[in-house]
Amino acid sequence: MQSDDVSFSGSYKLFLINKNKNHSRKRDNTMSAVQQIDAIIVGAGFSGMYQLLSLRDKLGMSAKVLEAGSGVGGTWFWNRYPGARCDSESHSYMYYFSKELVNEWEWTERYPQQPEILRYLNHVADKFKLRPDIELNTRMQSAKFDESTNRWLITTDKGQQYSAKYFITAVGCLSSANVPKIEGIPDFKGKWYHTGEWPHEGVDFTGKRVAVIGTGSTGIQAIPVIASQAAHVTVFQRTANFSLPARHHKLSADFKKYAKEHADDIYEIMTTNTNGHPFHIQNRSIFDVSDDDREQIFEELWEQGGFQFRAAFKDILTSQKANDKAAQFIQKKIREVVKKPEVADLLADIDHPFAAKRPPVDDHYFETYNRDNVDLINLRKTPIERITAKGVKTSDKEYEVDIIVFATGFDALTGSLVKMDIEGRNHRKLKDYWSAGPRTYLGLQVPGFPNMFTVTGPGSPSVLCNMPPAIEQHVNWITNCIKHMEEKNLNVIETSEESGDYWQQQVNAVANETLLPTVKHSWYLGANVPGKPQVFMPYAGGLARYTKVCNDVTAKGYEGFKFAS
Numbered sequence: 001m002q003s004d005d006v007s008f009s010g011s012y013k014l015f016l017i018n019k020n021k022n023h024s025r026k027r028d029n030t031m032s033a034v035q036q037i038d039a040i041i042v043g044a045g046f047s048g049m050y051q052l053l054s055l056r057d058k059l060g061m062s063a064k065v066l067e068a069g070s071g072v073g074g075t076w077f078w079n080r081y082p083g084a085r086c087d088s089e090s091h092s093y094m095y096y097f098s099k100e101l102v103n104e105w106e107w108t109e110r111y112p113q114q115p116e117i118l119r120y121l122n123h124v125a126d127k128f129k130l131r132p133d134i135e136l137n138t139r140m141q142s143a144k145f146d147e148s149t150n151r152w153l154i155t156t157d158k159g160q161q162y163s164a165k166y167f168i169t170a171v172g173c174l175s176s177a178n179v180p181k182i183e184g185i186p187d188f189k190g191k192w193y194h195t196g197e198w199p200h201e202g203v204d205f206t207g208k209r210v211a212v213i214g215t216g217s218t219g220i221q222a223i224p225v226i227a228s229q230a231a232h233v234t235v236f237q238r239t240a241n242f243s244l245p246a247r248h249h250k251l252s253a254d255f256k257k258y259a260k261e262h263a264d265d266i267y268e269i270m271t272t273n274t275n276g277h278p279f280h281i282q283n284r285s286i287f288d289v290s291d292d293d294r295e296q297i298f299e300e301l302w303e304q305g306g307f308q309f310r311a312a313f314k315d316i317l318t319s320q321k322a323n324d325k326a327a328q329f330i331q332k333k334i335r336e337v338v339k340k341p342e343v344a345d346l347l348a349d350i351d352h353p354f355a356a357k358r359p360p361v362d363d364h365y366f367e368t369y370n371r372d373n374v375d376l377i378n379l380r381k382t383p384i385e386r387i388t389a390k391g392v393k394t395s396d397k398e399y400e401v402d403i404i405v406f407a408t409g410f411d412a413l414t415g416s417l418v419k420m421d422i423e424g425r426n427h428r429k430l431k432d433y434w435s436a437g438p439r440t441y442l443g444l445q446v447p448g449f450p451n452m453f454t455v456t457g458p459g460s461p462s463v464l465c466n467m468p469p470a471i472e473q474h475v476n477w478i479t480n481c482i483k484h485m486e487e488k489n490l491n492v493i494e495t496s497e498e499s500g501d502y503w504q505q506q507v508n509a510v511a512n513e514t515l516l517p518t519v520k521h522s523w524y525l526g527a528n529v530p531g532k533p534q535v536f537m538p539y540a541g542g543l544a545r546y547t548k549v550c551n552d553v554t555a556k557g558y559e560g561f562k563f564a565s
Contacts, residue, residue: 034161037063038164040064041168042066043065047074049124049128052133065170066135067137071136072122072136074121074172079114082225083224085221087111087307090107090109090112096266107256138157141155141156143423168455171420188389190391190402195219205230206231212234215238223407226405233374240346242354242357243362247304270469271469271544272544274542274543277307281314283314286322310326318514335348338370340370343376344369382397418431438537440460441459442550459503460474460538481554492562493561494564495560508536510539
């Protein structure tokens with residue numbers, strides 16, 4: 001199942017063990033000053049923990065993870081809002097680098113909830129003894145490249161300083177909460193929360209009047225749970241969204257057995273297709289079948305639930321005419337489920353192609369609007385003017401509430417990176433360099449930032465596919481690149497402006513093969529954050545195609561990168 005080529009054997013391992021011991025002695029002598037280390041990794045989620053394990057255990061290097069939270073888990077440590085679940089099936093939302101790990105862990109549900117995913121990641125941290133090298137409650141304050149030593153100087157909010165040869169960001173694609181700048185929020189006398197910064201002790205909605213602002217993925221997950229607890233929920237919708245039924249259920253013993261016995265096959269499917277999920281997109285056009293057959297296919301997949309609906313035909317995301325057929329089917333389903341025609345019309349009034357924005361999978365989202373304690377407000381007709389002491393004021397009415405929930409998403413892909421003080425060669429600031437939009441090569445490195453790697457950053461498939469197999473591919477590539485550098489006694493790897501320009505052209509080109517860029521209010525372009533440059537950020541060519549590009553770059557001697565010894 002392992003797709004990397006890093007081994008634990010040979011004289012190289014012995015060399016690195018001795019090298020690591022030398023680094024340990026250096027750290028012991030300089031604890032009061034700058035600590036010398038091979039690599040600093042920021043973030044202790046799926047990416048950061050696997051990167052730590054790969055550098056430390058596979059290459060024998062000294063590495064440390066800096067994590068702002070009080071526990072591991074990354075996205076799943078922070079995102080604890082009601083109804084928080086993964087939209088990838090559990091047997092695909094896990095590491096596959098260790099067959100032992102695959103065999104010993106058992107998921108309980110088809111789509112795991114946040115607590116179960118967090119338990120899994122804590123199990124991984126314990127199993128591989130990662131905790132001693134993870135610095136919790138520690139936020140990276142700055143990272144500056146020192147051209148005189150070709151090393152990164154990293155400072156934390158605790159005053160610690162590290163000198164590292166390699167600096168790796170594993171901060172997640174959806175980890176920087178986008179709190180809207182609505183006038184009057186400080187005036188509100190009740191409680192307000194953002195789904196991305198949810199209190200770990202939870203929120204009691206019993207008997208409360210609740211406003212939920214936003215109907216993207218987090219809102220669609222949270223609204224049914226909140227509505228089941230609160231006295232009344234008012235949902236403020238600006239953009240109606242497609243959503244697919246998840247059909248959640250407990251996993252049977254037979255399926256658990258099947259997933260373990262066929263783990264190699266499952267991993268092969270995930271890593272050789274477009275979306276990283278454990279199923280292929282069907283090689284047929286939506287017009288290769290009759291209207292009746294197409295309707296039957298859609299009906300069966302709607303009842304099955306999950307993302308396989310969008311994999312039913314190969315042209316759903318490349319042909320507007322094909323997309324219209326899928327969209328019309330879902331809009332028909334919304335009107336069948338929602339009993340109030342005026343509410344159904346508002347929920348089905350969707351202004352973008354199906355799957356051109358991230359389509360959630362939901363647990364009775366549309367059914368929630370049949371409840372007597374749920375109202376839906378059309379913000380395109382009556383926009384929010386301000387938050388008041390009592391609640392939410394739109395252009396025609398003030399809605400008095402006790403709690404406001406902002407389900408307004410994240411400053412995706414770039415937000416967490418530009419908020420950090422990262423300075424590369426010639427004092428180049430990352431936030432300034434990306435002021436007109438992110439520029440990377442392969443989504444792995446940024447021009448002007450030597451020896452700095454990004455995991456699932458802009459320019460990689462990231463949010464357009466199931467994350468764990470994409471993370472494993474990224475980390476394996478970075479690890480093998482570092483192994484190459486250490487074996488060849490190379491001190492610096494750096495990509496060029498030309499490589500960054502070339503890759504942005506490729507990102508745009510493959511995006512334009514799809515309907516994705518047609519949605520001008522999509523967070524794929526950063527449109528959900530006021531003032532953010534409108535640039536299509538993820539690589540839409542798919543995981544398999546992207547992996548081939550990365551492998552070809554390696555085979556050509558790391559084409560597009562420059563090394564220095």
